[in-house]
Amino acid sequence: MRVVFKTSYDRDIDLHEHGRSRARIAVLLAIMIVLPFLVGDYYLAEATNTLIWALAGMGLMVAVGHTGQVSLGHAAFLAIGAYADSALMNTGLPFLVSFPLAGLVTGLFGALIAVPAVRMSGIYLAIATLAVFVIVEELVIMLEPITGGVGGIMAPSISILGLTFDRYAALDHFYWLCLAVVALVTWGYANLMRSPTGRSFLAVRDSEVSARALGINVTRTRALAFGLSSGVTGLAGALMGHYIGFFNYELFSIFISINLLLVVTIGGLGFIQGAFLGAILITAVPQLIAILRDNLVAVGVDLSGVPGLDTMIFSLILICFIIYEPTGLYGRWLKIRTWFEVFPLARRDMFRRQKSYLKTERMK
Amino acid sequence: MSLLEVEDLAIHFGGVKAVDGVSFSVEKGEVFAIIGPNGAGKSTIFNLISRIYQSTLGRIQFDGQDITASRAHDIAGLGIARTFQNIELFDHSTVLDNLLMGRHTHRRTNFVQDILFLPKVRREERQHRRRVEQVIEFLELEAYRKKMIAGLPYGVRKVVEIGRALATGPKLILLDEPASGLSVEETRDVAFWIEDMRRDMGLTVLMVEHDMSLVNQVSDRVMAVANGRTLAMGTPAEVQAHPDVMAAYLGTGAAA
Numbered sequence: 195m196r197v198v199f200k201t202s203y204d205r206d207i208d209l210h211e212h213g214r215s216r217a218r219i220a221v222l223l224a225i226m227i228v229l230p231f232l233v234g235d236y237y238l239a240e241a242t243n244t245l246i247w248a249l250a251g252m253g254l255m256v257a258v259g260h261t262g263q264v265s266l267g268h269a270a271f272l273a274i275g276a277y278a279d280s281a282l283m284n285t286g287l288p289f290l291v292s293f294p295l296a297g298l299v300t301g302l303f304g305a306l307i308a309v310p311a312v313r314m315s316g317i318y319l320a321i322a323t324l325a326v327f328v329i330v331e332e333l334v335i336m337l338e339p340i341t342g343g344v345g346g347i348m349a350p351s352i353s354i355l356g357l358t359f360d361r362y363a364a365l366d367h368f369y370w371l372c373l374a375v376v377a378l379v380t381w382g383y384a385n386l387m388r389s390p391t392g393r394s395f396l397a398v399r400d401s402e403v404s405a406r407a408l409g410i411n412v413t414r415t416r417a418l419a420f421g422l423s424s425g426v427t428g429l430a431g432a433l434m435g436h437y438i439g440f441f442n443y444e445l446f447s448i449f450i451s452i453n454l455l456l457v458v459t460i461g462g463l464g465f466i467q468g469a470f471l472g473a474i475l476i477t478a479v480p481q482l483i484a485i486l487r488d489n490l491v492a493v494g495v496d497l498s499g500v501p502g503l504d505t506m507i508f509s510l511i512l513i514c515f516i517i518y519e520p521t522g523l524y525g526r527w528l529k530i531r532t533w534f535e536v537f538p539l540a541r542r543d544m545f546r547r548q549k550s551y552l553k554t555e556r557m558k
Numbered sequence: 559m560s561l562l563e564v565e566d567l568a569i570h571f572g573g574v575k576a577v578d579g580v581s582f583s584v585e586k587g588e589v590f591a592i593i594g595p596n597g598a599g600k601s602t603i604f605n606l607i608s609r610i611y612q613s614t615l616g617r618i619q620f621d622g623q624d625i626t627a628s629r630a631h632d633i634a635g636l637g638i639a640r641t642f643q644n645i646e647l648f649d650h651s652t653v654l655d656n657l658l659m660g661r662h663t664h665r666r667t668n669f670v671q672d673i674l675f676l677p678k679v680r681r682e683e684r685q686h687r688r689r690v691e692q693v694i695e696f697l698e699l700e701a702y703r704k705k706m707i708a709g710l711p712y713g714v715r716k717v718v719e720i721g722r723a724l725a726t727g728p729k730l731i732l733l734d735e736p737a738s739g740l741s742v743e744e745t746r747d748v749a750f751w752i753e754d755m756r757r758d759m760g761l762t763v764l765m766v767e768h769d770m771s772l773v774n775q776v777s778d779r780v781m782a783v784a785n786g787r788t789l790a791m792g793t794p795a796e797v798q799a800h801p802d803v804m805a806a807y808l809g810t811g812a813a814a
């Protein structure tokens with residue numbers, strides 16, 4: 195096992211405890227940066243999609259994983275982000291202004307609806323956020339001048355400093371744009387979690403009564419978390435709009451909300467890394483299923499007539515994770531890594547006591 | 559003037575008069591113990607002082623300030639810290655993070671500064687850490703710094719909770735049964751710590767405790783309660799010799 199000798203408090207305050215983990219992130223980022231030179235357009239588009247899902251996943255993770263607020267309404271924040279960004283760009287604002295504004299608008303909206311909702315938890319909050327989703331969906335259809343109603347709108351093409359970032363004209367540029375946004379948000383998120391604000395989120399999640407006794411204003415903390423959560427999801431929504439190009443309300447269906455919840459639960463509640471692993475899974479599984487289908491057709495089995503196969507497989511994966519690995523993909527990865535680090539000293543019940551569920555997952 | 563003054567405090571849950579007109583005051587630097595049979599209303603008194611419960615009647619004054627109508631999250635900032643009878647730690651965080659959460663009232667940065675992790679945030683973090691390390695040293699928690707609460711033995715969790723209360727830098731600390739469920743050795747440690755809190759840190763301690771040997775050892779004054787009412791108040795010996803107290807304990811079958 196690796197033992198890190200610490201010589202100053204900064205070693206604990208820094209984002210990375212040791213050089214090796216910093217190097218790992220650097221390598222990963224480098225690979226992501228050169229990806230457009232390594233893969234073709236098809237896979238680059240998929241990678242872009244995964245990045246956008248990871249961004250939305252991080253948004254939901256703040257609420258569900260780090261503050262213990264379950265939300266079934268996050269598709270609504272994707273929608274608000276997408277429509278706000280397009281509407282602002284159509285007024286002539288450049289993307290560099292409209293994009294952060296879209297996030298801000300969504301965040302404020304989220305914080306606003308969080309205030310009456312903060313007293314709720316578990317299933318009640320889930321239902322309240324579902325109601326918000328339904329209302330937003332109706333509004334999107336009604337506000338035809340901005341949203342194009344049922345027909346939908348075309349996301350304006352992005353250009354920054356004269357350079358085009360259009361998803362179709364310059365996919366590689368658009369990919370880099372998404373990567374930059376994701377990298378920035380991840381950095382801010384990691385900062386948040388090592389600071390007093392992040393700790394107050396965890397405190398509210400794990401014990402409301404002692405959070406209050408320590409001087410934490412639970413209502414304000416939850417509203418802030420929900421606002422940040424919806425703000426980041428709004429940013430993801432804006433990118434998603436540009437990625438899809440032409441979209442209407444159907445892009446932001448309730449299934450997107452549910453898929454986002456899958457991203458954070460399967461990925462690993464309470465870990466930023468979980469949002470990424472979950473996003474990879476949620477975008478890769480349909481591809482894998484498609485490949486599987488094709489191969490099965492080749493050997494004479496035709497599954498194309500089976501509806502809802504994706505959903506069924508996702509559900510099965512989710513059930514298996516909740517029963518066997520409540521800490522998600524990232525938790526599993528940590529265990530595998532520890533097993534190698536202490537090899538051959540790993541014991542069977544080394545993680546036994548850690549198999550506990552976050553309060554988020556218990557419905558009270 | 560006393561540090562904490564409680565006057566005619568009462569709370570009724572429907573028909574249950576959990577606390578029914580209790581008055582007492584705790585002097586600065588004192589160790590004051592509340593004893594009484596199960597269901598007497600001891601923890602409820604704590605919850606009233608920390609403003610988690612809204613009192614039906616009565617008044618609470620702390621450090622010359624009326625806190626009867628204060629909000630629960632403003633209590634810590636005034637200098638009152640507490641532990642809970644059924645340990646309320648942040649289970650999915652490390653010991654270190656739990657103690658750092660105790661520093662919340664001392665934070666001077668807002669969330670935007672936190673997200674950008676400005677140099678100011680780092681400076682403050684170092685300072686919080688320094689304070690927390692003092693608590694870790696005092697309670698000998700060095701070995702557990704980076705351990706998750708969820709995997710820790712009961713006795714250690716109990717100590718961490720005391721540590722988290724100390725990390726807030728309080729004037730008054732409320733300990734709800736600090737020795738319940740602890741071994742004889744661990745209880746002895748708790749007794750030493752309470753002595754040190756008073757002597758070295760200048761703290762005032764208000765505690766609820768069933769272990770009479772601990773009460774006798776550390777407390778200056780004791781108040782016995784039963785059915786939400788005060789039975790007796792005075793030195794540990796006086797209170798234990800009081801006929802009403804003996805009757806209350808014998809009545810519920812608990813050994814005094």
Ligand SMILES: Nc1ncnc2c1ncn2[C@@H]1O[C@H](COP(=O)(O)OP(=O)(O)OP(=O)(O)O)[C@@H](O)[C@H]1O
Pocket residue numbers: 571574575576594595596597598599600601602603643
């Ligand atoms: N939130 C509540 N709602 C209803 N009744 C309550 C509530 N809190 C406490 N009570 C009641 O108040 C009475 C006093 O409870 P309290 O927890 O203060 O007892 P205690 O003296 O701390 O007992 P113990 O030694 O068992 O901890 C009990 O009858 C309890 O049922």
Ligand SMILES: [Mg+2]
Pocket residue numbers: 600601602643
């Ligand atoms: Mg009690």
